[in-house]
């Protein structure tokens with residue numbers, strides 16, 4: 001199944017087709033899990049400042065029960081597990097079983113006995129109400145087909161007094177490390193990728209909208225801030241290979257292109273990347289939005 005078919009479907013989606021569309025997106029993520037396993041340590045390193053801020057914003061405490069959604073290789077959940085201590089608990093979860101396995105395997109390798117793995121869709125969290133002290137989700141909510149539903153689900157599983165900390169990418173033009181690849185793909189295919197209004201890395205890049213999602217879900221003390229997340233790579237190939245392996249929807253599109261088309265696209269990206277060339281390699285700027293909130297009382301279900 002190619003992602004081009006996902007993109008085409010997105011344009012003509014109906015409620016009836018929604019479940020199928022969602023299932024295809026989830027299968028797409030399962031298909032790129034190999035790349036996330038390979039680059040797990042790079043993912044940890046690049047996102048380490050975001051992880052730290054998320055743990056601070058969630059006021060993580062020893063003994064807390066923590067849920068990480070859309071965990072991928074589990075950078076945030078594994079860091080949380082070291083803070084909550086042996087009497088605390090962290091559930092690392094992802095809609096793709098293959099991603100959850102990566103986080104679980106890494107917890108095992110680190111000797112973190114307080115981590116368990118679960119396959120969970122953040123739009124329909126298969127957990128009872130009021131069960132977690134903290135919910136963490138880094139670069140996940142923007143891939144939901146219905147992020148408002150995801151936000152309501154986060155609020156629902158929080159206990160009273162529980163905290164949520166989320167991260168999503170800021171605007172595309174401020175994240176050229178990925179934006180220039182999307183621009184090159186869009187130019188090559190002759191249509192915007194991802195199609196407007198569909199889930200994607202930049203679909204929650206509006207801070208006011210992000211804050212409203214959490215407030216409308218019933219969370220209080222909602223705050224949104226931003227943090228710089230640059231991407232540095234020694235060479236064009238290093239950046240290109242890593243980005244193509246991790247970039248979800250893009251990864252499948254790139255893999256499905258005929259050789260000539262893929263080569264043209266790569267040349268376009270190489271040309272755009274030159275603006276970010278320094279004496280030490282490529283240095284792209286990047287921006288992530290951090291959002292946090294607290295459950296004080298009844299939430300909107």
Ligand SMILES: C[S@@+](CC[C@H](N)C(=O)[O-])C[C@H]1O[C@@H](n2cnc3c(N)ncnc32)[C@H](O)[C@@H]1O
Nearest residue numbers: 029070071072095096099121122138139140143
């Ligand atoms: C860009 S990766 C981020 C991974 C990890 N949180 C990180 O920051 O390194 C997006 C992750 O979201 C997961 N995902 C996408 N849609 C999801 C959904 N509806 N529910 C749960 N996970 C989802 C994907 O499987 C993938 O692991």
